[in-house]
Amino acid sequence: MIEVCNVKKSFGEKEVLRDVSFRVNDGDVIAILGPSGSGKTTMLRCLSFLETADAGRVIFDGKEYDLRHSSRKDILDYRKKIGFVFQDYQLFGNKTALENVTEGLIVARKMKKEEAVERGLAALDRVGMLDHKDFYPSRMSGGQQQRVAIARAMVSEPGVIFFDEPTSALDPELTGEVLNVMEKLAKEGTTMVVVTHEMEFARRGADRVILMEGGVIVEEDDSQTFFTAPKTERAKAFLEGIRGGDR
Amino acid sequence: MTERIIQELIDSFPKLLLTALKVTVPLTAISFTIGILIALMTALVQIAKIPVLKQLARFYVWIIRGTPMLVQLFVVYFGLPSIGVTLSAFPSAIIVLSLSVGAYCSETIRGAIESVPKGQLEASYCVGMTFPQAMRRVIIPQAMTAAFPPLSNSLIGLVKDTSLAYSIAVVEIMAQAQRIAARSYDYFWLYLEAGLVYLLICTLLTWLQRVIERRMERKR
Ligand SMILES: Nc1ncnc2c1ncn2[C@@H]1O[C@H](COP(=O)(O)OP(=O)(O)OP(=O)(O)O)[C@@H](O)[C@H]1O
Numbered sequence: 511m512i513e514v515c516n517v518k519k520s521f522g523e524k525e526v527l528r529d530v531s532f533r534v535n536d537g538d539v540i541a542i543l544g545p546s547g548s549g550k551t552t553m554l555r556c557l558s559f560l561e562t563a564d565a566g567r568v569i570f571d572g573k574e575y576d577l578r579h580s581s582r583k584d585i586l587d588y589r590k591k592i593g594f595v596f597q598d599y600q601l602f603g604n605k606t607a608l609e610n611v612t613e614g615l616i617v618a619r620k621m622k623k624e625e626a627v628e629r630g631l632a633a634l635d636r637v638g639m640l641d642h643k644d645f646y647p648s649r650m651s652g653g654q655q656q657r658v659a660i661a662r663a664m665v666s667e668p669g670v671i672f673f674d675e676p677t678s679a680l681d682p683e684l685t686g687e688v689l690n691v692m693e694k695l696a697k698e699g700t701t702m703v704v705v706t707h708e709m710e711f712a713r714r715g716a717d718r719v720i721l722m723e724g725g726v727i728v729e730e731d732d733s734q735t736f737f738t739a740p741k742t743e744r745a746k747a748f749l750e751g752i753r754g755g756d757r
Numbered sequence: 758m759t760e761r762i763i764q765e766l767i768d769s770f771p772k773l774l775l776t777a778l779k780v781t782v783p784l785t786a787i788s789f790t791i792g793i794l795i796a797l798m799t800a801l802v803q804i805a806k807i808p809v810l811k812q813l814a815r816f817y818v819w820i821i822r823g824t825p826m827l828v829q830l831f832v833v834y835f836g837l838p839s840i841g842v843t844l845s846a847f848p849s850a851i852i853v854l855s856l857s858v859g860a861y862c863s864e865t866i867r868g869a870i871e872s873v874p875k876g877q878l879e880a881s882y883c884v885g886m887t888f889p890q891a892m893r894r895v896i897i898p899q900a901m902t903a904a905f906p907p908l909s910n911s912l913i914g915l916v917k918d919t920s921l922a923y924s925i926a927v928v929e930i931m932a933q934a935q936r937i938a939a940r941s942y943d944y945f946w947l948y949l950e951a952g953l954v955y956l957l958i959c960t961l962l963t964w965l966q967r968v969i970e971r972r973m974e975r976k977r
Pocket residue numbers: 521526544545546547548549550551552553
C-alpha cells in the first residue's frame with residue numbers, strides 16, 4: 511500500500527502542487543485526470559524523485575520516504591519499488607528491446623544475466639513484443655516502443671507503476687495496442703497510477719479516478735461513480751468539457 | 758628527378774616509416790588515450806555541475822584553447838626546468854598533446870552527451886540506476902556514437918600535431934627527414950616524403966573511421 515501525504519511543489523512563484531494526498535491500495539488502478547497544467551506530470555515526477563518536492567511524504571509498504579529530504583540511498587531504494595512509463599517512451603537508444611528491459615535488472619539490481627534475460631523475455635511476451643526482442647528503438651513504431659517501455663517498467667515487479675500520458679505521443683491508430691496492454695496488466699492485478707486523457711481507459715480500466723485542477727485534488731471517486739454521478743461542480747464541468755470535445 | 762634522388766628516397770622511406778611506427782604512432786596513441794580520458798572527465802564534471810571542479814575544468818579548457826601548442830611545448834620542455842621540473846622530450850610532448858586533446862575533445866564530448874535526450878537519464882533512474890551507472894551504460898555509449906566523427910577528426914589532427922614535437926627535439930618524422938636531408942641536401946624531396954608518410958597514416962585512419970562508422974550504423 512502506498513500513502514501519498516501532503517505533497518507541495520512550486521516552480522518559482524507558481525504553486526503547481528498545493529497539498530496533494532491520496533492513497534493507492536495494492537492492485538488498485540488509479541486514473542488521474544485533469545486539465546492541462548493542473549500538475550499531474552509534476553506530481554508523478556515528485557513521486558519518483560525526478561523533481562524534488564518542497565514538502566511531502568510517501569509511505570510505501572510501511573516505510574516512510576520524505577520527498578524533500580531523502581538520502582541518496584533511500585531514493586535508490588525507493589526507485590527500485592516503482593516503475594515509470596513516460597509519455598515519449600524514453601527507451602535507451604543504444605539497446606535492443608530485450609536489453610532495454612533487462613538493463614535495470616542487471617545493472618541496478620545485480621541480477622545474473624541468464625535470470626534477467628528469462629524475466630525480460632517473459633515481460634516482452636506479456637506486452638506482445640517478444641518477436642521484436644532484438645530490435646533497436648529506432649526500428650520500432652511508437653506503439654511498439656511504448657509497449658517495450660511498459661515491459662521495462664514492470665519487469666522488476668515494482669509495487670506501483672506510474673504512467674504519464676502513455677498514449678499521448680502516439681498516432682491515434684497506435685493507442686489501442688498500448689491501452690490493451692495496460693488494461694491487461696490492470697486485470698492481472700498490477701498496481702498502477704495512470705495520468706491520462708483517455709476517458710475510455712479511465713472508465714473501463716481504472717478502479718478509481720482522481721481529478722486534479724490547479725494543483726489540488728478536486729474529486730476522488732470509484733470510476734463508476736465519477737462518470738455517472740460526479741459529486742463536485744468541477745467534476746461535472748470537466749466531464750461536460752470532455753463530452754463537448756467528443757462531439 | 759635523378760636516379761640518385763630516387764635511390765635516396767627509396768632508401769629513406771623505410772627509415773621514415775620506422776620512425777613513424779616507433780615515435781609518431783605511439784605519441785599519437787598515448788596522447789589520444791590520455792586526452793580522451795581527460796576530455797571525458799572534463800566534460801562530466803561540467804555536466805554533473807560539480808562545484809569547484811567545474812570551474813577548474815572551464816579554466817583548463819580556456820587556457821589550452823587560448824594558447825598555441827608551440828608555446829605550451831616550450832613552457833613544459835624549456836621552461837619547467839627553471840622551476841626545478843625537468844622532463845625529457847617525449848614525456849613533455851605527451852603531456853602537451855594530451856592536454857590539448859583533452860581540452861578540445863571535452864567540448865565535443867560535452868555536446869554529444871547533451872545531445873542524448875535527458876529523458877533517458879530519467880528513465881535510467883527509474884529502473885534503479887545511479888548517475889554513474891546511467892552515464893556508463895546508457896548516455897556515454899550514445900554520446901560516443903555521436904562524437905565519433907568529430908573525435909576521429911581530432912585524432913587525425915593529432916597525428917599532424919605530433920610534428921610540433923620536432924621543436925623540442927623529439928626525433929619524429931620531421932626530424933628524421935631533416936637528418937637524412939642534411940647529408941644530401943635534398944630537402945625538397947625528403948620533406949615531400951615526410952608529408953607522404955603523414956598522408957599514409959591519415960588515409961589509413963580515415964578508412965578505419967569509415968569502417969567503424971558503418972558498423973555502428975548497423976547497430977541502431
Ligand atoms: N520545470 C518546470 N519549471 C517551471 N514550471 C514548470 C516546470 N514543470 C512544470 N511547470 C509548470 O507547472 C504547471 C503544471 O505542469 P504539469 O506538467 O505538471 O501539468 P500537467 O497536469 O501534467 O499538464 P498536461 O496535461 O499538459 O501534461 C504548468 O503551469 C507548468 O508550466
